[in-house]
Amino acid sequence: MPVQLTHQNIRDIAKNLREITGREIKHTQIIGAIAAALGRQPNALMHELKNEVAIPPELQRSGTASDLFERNRVTKTDVEAWALRRGFTEIGRNIFSAPWGDAEIWLKVGAKDVEVKRLQGDHAIKVFDNSISALYLDQFDMLHGLDLFARYYSYYRESGEWPVWFSDEVKSNLREAEQATELRKAKASSSFKP
Known part of the structure; x- marks a missing residue:
């Protein structure tokens, strides 16, 4: 297990x-x-x-991480379709852009890999890259393997602004998980007696 x-x-x-x-x-x-x-x-x-943020067990698919990965592998076409579906705009050949705070996130989808860049003003910073064969989609339409989740969820927690590529289902599940975490913390602190 x-x-x-x-x-x-x-x-x-x-x-x-x-x-x-x-x-x-x-x-x-x-x-x-x-x-x-x-x-x-x-x-x-x-x-x-x-x-x-831990996703409650009832919202998770059964099986191991490798099972999830195998069931949900993506192709170059899948990555491009996901980008368009999740709020990215195609701005050039195989280049997709989405707003993020006062910057833009660019996905450059190659034949075998995807590169993620953050553009702010006239500066471009490579954030992450990975082979397409290492990417997968989860049941909430979140693309994994490009660091598009934890880093940007942290940004939401600081700014209150969701990344456009987070689906309504992802946002809802994260809010539920946050509420459950806060409830557990409140119960733990109320039962603690020095």
Whole structure:
């Protein structure tokens, strides 16, 4: 059975291991070892987990992440159709643009990969790129594999402005998850008595 770890779970594991080892191993070394076991960079993993909102189990598809990936692989045509469906505008050959705060997000869809850039004024910053074979769509019409979720969800939490590519269903599910999280926090704090 797959196990999902949150940002706090990993921090707690690292804390417990430090207590067992007598604090001879640094906290960052433990997190690095966990990230390495997952094939990830430590900072990227912790950043993604910190900004992730858990989707309630009843809203998730059954199966492992690899099952979800296999069922929902995309092609170049799928990526282009998704971009147009989710509020991007085609501004050139295989280049799609969407507003994001005071900038624009560009998707450059190649034959085998997709590049994400942020344009602000006359500056273009490469945000992410990935092979099309590593991308997939989830049941909420969210494209994964290009870092278009956690980074921009964090922006929404700070600014109150949703990225145009978040579907109404994604927004609704995230609001429900936020409310459930706040309710759990309120219950936990009300039951805590020093």
